[in-house]
Amino acid sequence: MQVIEISEPLDLQKIPNEDVVLAMGFFDGVHRGHQAVIQRAKQIAAQRHLKLAIMTFDRFPKIYFRNIDPQAVKYVTPLKQRLKRFEQQGIEIAYVARFDEAMAKLAPQYFVDHFMVDLHAKVVVAGFDYTYGKPNVANMATLPQFAQGRFDVVTVDRQVLNAEKIGTTQIKTALDQGKIEKVNQLLGYRFSFPGKVVHGEARGRKLGFPTLNIQPAKDQWIPGIGVYAVRVKVDDQWYQGMCSVSHNETFGNNPLTIEINLFDFSQMIYGQEVEVEWDQYLRVPVKFESVDQLIAQLKQDQTDTQEYFAKDFK
Template identity: 45%
Template sequence: MEIIYLHHPYQEEEIPNEEIVLALGYFDGVHTGHQAVIRAAKKEAEQRNCKLAVMTFNQHPSIVYKKLDAESMKYLSILDRKIELMEALEVDYFYVIDFTYDFGTLRPQEFVDQYIVGLHAKAIVAGFDYTYGPKTIADMAHLPTYAKKRFDIIEISPQVAENKEKISSTSIRQALDDGDMQKANRMLGYLYQFEGRVMHGDARGRELGYPTANIKVGKQIRLPKTGVYVVSIEVQGKWYQGMASIGYNITFEENRDKTVEVNIFDFDRMIYGEKVKVRWHHFLRDEWKFSSAQELITQLEKDAVDTKSYFMAHPEEMMNEAID
């Protein structure tokens, strides 16, 4: 996959001189609804014997439109993760547009001329709710007017879950906020995952007999709700089972920063400084304040049993490394 970063206005020589089928969307999470768009575009590209391209942005459009703080945005998939998922979907060209004010205020006709026709798209594929400017004049219904028969338009209808709920990034964010990993992972089509770096902690877990890797994650990564989880963690290319805590260690001290800590099963190595990946399988319980260290140890023993039982009941989840 070739990644092409564009800043508006781009130079013509930055664009590969070949016809493409272009999938359009922001694709936060690259969930099953997004995958339907990209797979439809891939099928169309194969039928036309041309390359599959996907366009996204380096930051959420609301940062420009709503003047939000870029550092405060929380993503289901930061750009590096989105690149991994696009590679799994066998995308040929991945366009990453720098979403600036100048780009965001393009008129609909300018966007179509420069970022669809200008990219040599012979067909575009997008979800029913895709917009490229103000919704009242830049939705899918208006796109044929701007296209002027220069490219074909394939619109993908809403994708729904088994309970008929629309699959969306918003629904997945809410599921993470609720700790409902089963719902989030079903809608994603893979296990929710992000990476971080192992940093020194206060060694409290080791003192309790449950040493943890203290994972420092990026500020823009969306964490599931506070609590204890069944997780798997990749260390130096190998996946291990474990249990994780997202919380504030309230048993021992008040007003601490939120941490992500993973107790890795069958593992006894110093890995400070290592970059790791964590997959989130199942929510076990909320974060509780215990009256003593022994009470906490007793609960951790139960959490470990529950975690191992979960993996015994769901062995297939240790094999889920990418989009199905």
């Protein structure tokens, strides 16, 4: 997949001189709804013998419209992970547009002229709620007017699961609540993200449950506080384990940590990047009255996790 960074004003020399079917959207999560857009674009590209392209932004556009601190924004799939998902979906060209003040001020017609037509789009495919300016003016219903016959417009309807819209907001809410099974259903794949293994307090090792302390990207949305069954990919091999997202309440008021006890794993991998896959919520964290109580619960968590992977993991 060719990744091309673009910005306003558009540098036409960066744009391959070939017609494309262009999927448009921010695509945070690359969930089932987004996949429907991409797959529809892929079908059309195959039918018309055109390249399959996509355009996303490097940051959340509403940062500029809602006066949000960019450092406070977190994503289900930060840009690097979004690009990885795009490639898995068969995208051939990924345009990453810098969303800054210049981009935010563009009029709808200008945006269409330069960030659709100038990307050589012969078909633009997007979800029913895609906008490229003020929603009441620049929406999918009005896009054919701005297109002026230069490209076709295909709108993908709302995607639902159990009568609920499939959307990034719903996924973030489910993550906060620890509803990993729902998250994975909405995504259409198992939620995962990379993280660096860092030094912790070594409490787990002293308790007989050594842990990997994971530091995700600063803009990564993580599951809510709780204990989870997870898998971790280390050097292209997956290991099963149990994970605690907590403040280590038994040992006082501490910063939030992601600590994973892997089964059948004893390597020292500080500084290495691993991938954490979230599979099942087990329980809420508890402040124990004694270390012995904590150890007993950890043994039970290990049993519950192993039983989950033996029976329910598919």
